[in-house]
Amino acid sequence: MTTIRLPRISFILMLAALCSISLVKAQKADTLWLQKIDLSKVTQGWGTAQPNLSIGGNALTIAGQTFKNGVGSHSEGLINLDLKGTAQHFQAMVGLDDEAAGHKGSVVFSVLADRKEVFRSPVMVSGTKAVKIDLNLKGVQKLALVVEDAGDGTDWDHGDWVNAFILYKGVKPQVVGVIPSVKPYILTPLESPKPKINGAKVFGVRPGHPFMFTVAATGTRPMTFTAENLPQGLTLDSKTGIITGVLNDKGETVVTLKAKNSLGTATRKLKIVVGDKIALTPPLGWNSWNCFANAVDQDKVKAAADAMVKSGLINHGWTYINMDDCWETKPGSTDPKLMGEPRDANGMININKKFTDMKVLTDYIHSKGLKAGLYSSPGPLTCAGFTASYQFEDKDAQQWAKWGFDYIKYDWCSYGTISKGETVAECKKPYIVLRNALDKVDRDILFSLCQYGMGNVWEWGEEIGGNCWRTTGDITDSWSSMSGIGFKQNGHEKYAGPGHWNDPDMLVVGLVGWGPQLHPSRLTPDEQYTHISLWSLLASPLLIGCDMTQMDAFTKNLLTNDEVIDINQDPLGKQASLVSKDGGLEVWAKDLEDGSKAVGLFNRNTTKETVKATWNALGLAGKQVAHDVWRQKDQGTFADSFSAVVPAHGVKLITLRKAK
Numbered sequence: 001m002t003t004i005r006l007p008r009i010s011f012i013l014m015l016a017a018l019c020s021i022s023l024v025k026a027q028k029a030d031t032l033w034l035q036k037i038d039l040s041k042v043t044q045g046w047g048t049a050q051p052n053l054s055i056g057g058n059a060l061t062i063a064g065q066t067f068k069n070g071v072g073s074h075s076e077g078l079i080n081l082d083l084k085g086t087a088q089h090f091q092a093m094v095g096l097d098d099e100a101a102g103h104k105g106s107v108v109f110s111v112l113a114d115r116k117e118v119f120r121s122p123v124m125v126s127g128t129k130a131v132k133i134d135l136n137l138k139g140v141q142k143l144a145l146v147v148e149d150a151g152d153g154t155d156w157d158h159g160d161w162v163n164a165f166i167l168y169k170g171v172k173p174q175v176v177g178v179i180p181s182v183k184p185y186i187l188t189p190l191e192s193p194k195p196k197i198n199g200a201k202v203f204g205v206r207p208g209h210p211f212m213f214t215v216a217a218t219g220t221r222p223m224t225f226t227a228e229n230l231p232q233g234l235t236l237d238s239k240t241g242i243i244t245g246v247l248n249d250k251g252e253t254v255v256t257l258k259a260k261n262s263l264g265t266a267t268r269k270l271k272i273v274v275g276d277k278i279a280l281t282p283p284l285g286w287n288s289w290n291c292f293a294n295a296v297d298q299d300k301v302k303a304a305a306d307a308m309v310k311s312g313l314i315n316h317g318w319t320y321i322n323m324d325d326c327w328e329t330k331p332g333s334t335d336p337k338l339m340g341e342p343r344d345a346n347g348m349i350n351i352n353k354k355f356t357d358m359k360v361l362t363d364y365i366h367s368k369g370l371k372a373g374l375y376s377s378p379g380p381l382t383c384a385g386f387t388a389s390y391q392f393e394d395k396d397a398q399q400w401a402k403w404g405f406d407y408i409k410y411d412w413c414s415y416g417t418i419s420k421g422e423t424v425a426e427c428k429k430p431y432i433v434l435r436n437a438l439d440k441v442d443r444d445i446l447f448s449l450c451q452y453g454m455g456n457v458w459e460w461g462e463e464i465g466g467n468c469w470r471t472t473g474d475i476t477d478s479w480s481s482m483s484g485i486g487f488k489q490n491g492h493e494k495y496a497g498p499g500h501w502n503d504p505d506m507l508v509v510g511l512v513g514w515g516p517q518l519h520p521s522r523l524t525p526d527e528q529y530t531h532i533s534l535w536s537l538l539a540s541p542l543l544i545g546c547d548m549t550q551m552d553a554f555t556k557n558l559l560t561n562d563e564v565i566d567i568n569q570d571p572l573g574k575q576a577s578l579v580s581k582d583g584g585l586e587v588w589a590k591d592l593e594d595g596s597k598a599v600g601l602f603n604r605n606t607t608k609e610t611v612k613a614t615w616n617a618l619g620l621a622g623k624q625v626a627h628d629v630w631r632q633k634d635q636g637t638f639a640d641s642f643s644a645v646v647p648a649h650g651v652k653l654i655t656l657r658k659a660k
């Protein structure tokens with residue numbers, strides 16, 4: 001029986017094989033239109049992707065031509081597809097949507113096939129004709145469609161993929177959601193009850209100006225603070241650790257600070273530099289915009305100051321409580337709280353009815369050992385349409401100083417209607433005017449330029465007396481926005497240093513929402529570790545953007561890791577740069593004052609990957625001890641490289657020091 005059955009079976013199998021071969025041969029390719037994929041899984045820096053509409057919700061239109069099919073995106077935009085090995089071909093046209101006409105949107109489109117760039121468009125601005133993409137996808141497993149900012153900020157970067165489709169044979173390619181969700185996990189070790197002094201190790205002040213520095217220290221209270229070699233003119237409150245006074249003579253003093261409680265004494269040196277520079281380390285603080293925006297009011301600001309103390313953040317060096325826009329009156333508004341004369345009879349700016357008394361408010365903030373910040377614009381109106389400083393710069397600087405403010409964010413906005421274009425000279429002009437006004441007041445006011453990077457502000461921000469300058473448009477709590485901004489900072493490192501910092505915008509961890517409604521940051525836990533690690537490496541101002549009265553344990557863990565903060569506050573003042581890159585795997589490093597290096601191993605891909613930092617790329621030689629910064633522990637000695645498995649969109653932050 002067997003002898004008869006075998007040939008029959010093999011005959012049937014052969015027939016089946018032949019049939020399937022001819023079936024495959026005959027199989028027609030199917031078409032997957034891009035607008036038909038699950039658009040809830042794509043990401044972009046702003047807006048929501050919808051089928052056949054631009055990101056602004058209009059018909060897809062590029063250089064006057066309207067397209068029925070496609071998907072509108074926005075830098076940093078990402079569509080990730082798993083091609084299942086069945087894709088044959090990809091076709092699309094790309095361009096900036098006409099809804100961005102008259103604005104400064106500019107994008108670059110790229111396509112990655114299995115992480116290799118197979119297409120890159122020129123810079124596409126408004127009016128650039130759509131560019132065609134035509135790619136063979138045979139054998140490709142993963143396809144990424146990317147819309148990048150072309151280097152001038154992400155504003156109006158409305159990039160369209162039109163007439164875009166994949167031809168495939170067999171299983172349908174699928175869009176891959178960015179990354180699976182991970183529960184928040186805490187890496188920062190528990191705070192010790194023993195005293196420990198944290199925060200800045202160097203502090204600058206101008207001669208004759210009020211001095212205030214709070215010794216940041218963790219450990220159980222009561223705690224007693226003392227200082228050896230405190231220059232004459234300063235006094236230290238032994239209970240609070242707040243140092244105040246005035247120093248009239250230029251020069252440097254190294255003070256030995258001590259914090260003592262029932263469990264011991266901590267000692268740390270603080271260098272006080274009396275001179276022309278302030279902000280010798282990047283400012284650490286909070287700003288009202290990313291949580292409250294228009295909904296900011298006096299109670300919320302007071303509550304933020306209270307929360308900075310109550311949460312213990314102040315003990316890690318966090319200092320500024322900054323009000324952003326919307327504290328002034330609003331011309332033309334019918335809201336009784338915002339209506340009112342813009343200025344008094346002497347031309348001094350008025351506050352709106354959400355606030356009662358700015359001096360009382362800053363006194364309150366100062367009484368807690370914190371500093372106060374405010375916002376204005378060089379134009380007639382702020383970005384949100386409130387009264388601003390144009391032609392009242394001297395008066396405003398005087399008023400801010402009289403009120404007791406320590407920080408001013410000066411936001412270009414309606415100055416666009418005054419300036420004659422965006423040449424470097426025009427970009428500098430209003431900031432020079434305010435610099436001169438600030439120089440006339442007898443108070444140190446940190447000068448924060450906000451003009452989104454226009455005229456390559458990093459190249460001249462220091463020269464015109466800025467202490468920090470925004471290098472980008474506004475951040476939001478999405479991976480594409482945060483990572484797009486953060487990883488674009490390479491090349492700016494040479495412009496940062498003590499007293500002058502690049503500012504890639506405020507933090508988006510915790511409860512944010514641009515008020516009044518708040519929501520937990522849409523960044524995953526790993527993305528939030530990336531955010532804080534990268535901003536620390538970049539020596540960026542760290543301005544918390546969340547409602548600090550409602551911080552969960554995870555958010556506090558992100559903001560209270562002293563070793564991470566130390567990287568940001570390192571007295572050398574170096575900004576990290578990109579040292580090696582393998583697709584989405586990037587190694588960033590910066591030199592630290594003690595001769596070691598802080599190194600971030602970042603994984604921008606959507607799956608777990610091994611990231612390697614080689615001594616070669618880092619400019620190191622010999623054995624190095626790797627120290628895990630978030631976990632605050634050594635990880636061993638390594639001969640010529642360090643590798644780590646890094647979660648999707650995550651980071652491994654280490655320091656490397658020469659082994660003994």
Ligand code: GAL
Nearest residue numbers: 289324325383384411450474
């Ligand atoms: C934007 C600025 C934001 C915020 C806002 C206030 O121009 O980038 O950070 O200050 O104005 O209206």
